[in-house]
Amino acid sequence: MRPRCAWIALLCSTLGSLAAPSGCGGRALRVDFEAERSATSAYVVGPGDVLEVRAWKNEALSRRVTVRPDGFITVPLVGDVMAAGRTGMTIAEEIESQAARYYNERPLVSVEVAELHSYRIYVMGEVSRPGEFTPRAQITVLQALALAGGFTRFADPDEVVIVRRDVRGERMIPFAFDEVVGKGDLRGDLPLQTNDTVVVP
Structure with a gap:
């Protein structure tokens, strides 16, 4: 198994065998980006706010x-x-x-x-400073990656996923770095919900 796939396989196992990205031999993730963006258009209040x-x-x-x-x-x-x-x-x-x-x-x-005091997101994997972050405003995937210091030289930017748990259940949302940054398709640069985890293989 390739190193970047090992990250996703472990994560899938932990979260109850969610679908793995197609690059790791699982079924391809299909995402309605407009629906995901709509779900995060309004901030959800939490304790301490x-x-x-x-x-x-x-x-x-x-x-x-x-x-x-x-x-x-x-x-x-x-x-x-x-x-x-x-x-x-x-x-x-x-x-x-x-x-x-x-x-x-x-x-x-x-x-x-x-x-905002309850808003927190997580970035793990091949980034310079993985961990928990508590921004004072809602941020997007690119902003979360910047907070985490960017990719390490071992990272695979096009295999990044967002792990999300909300009223719709648990799911993995792909983040195609090249599509967003290289081609300027900002649909994939989703606002993050509190407790979202960005995983960088």
Whole structure:
């Protein structure tokens, strides 16, 4: 088995025999890049993140809150609202729905992420500085590779994969370096979700 394939084979075994890239003798990975990009277009809140809750013409509901370890935030009148695992838009809709019980008109609420603290990604394999990274903003695959110091001389850039676990399950997403950098096809330079792992064989 070629060295770069050994990385993927080990990873596949660990994750429950996910499909391996075609270059390692497995079935080719088929990816809907638009669907993956859409899934990461809105940041998913996690514990420790700081949210800015703003209610139009309503100071009582407007404040900055931190997502607790149990995933909830506390909003005046409304009480506890689950925030972890949701986007700012869905959190705002929940606050509006709950607060409507106390007002003649449903309040207009927006929720923005003021500080990221739960966002973390991993880069492993043939990079200069493999490990865990906690950027203060969502980053793409290329930016993650830059944080990890770039490829070593043993790396195979066109066999890079993103290992992702979310509500859609576990899967491996190919990252064709030459297509993205050499040919300028930026569809493959996906934004990374929290806990994504970029593997460089």
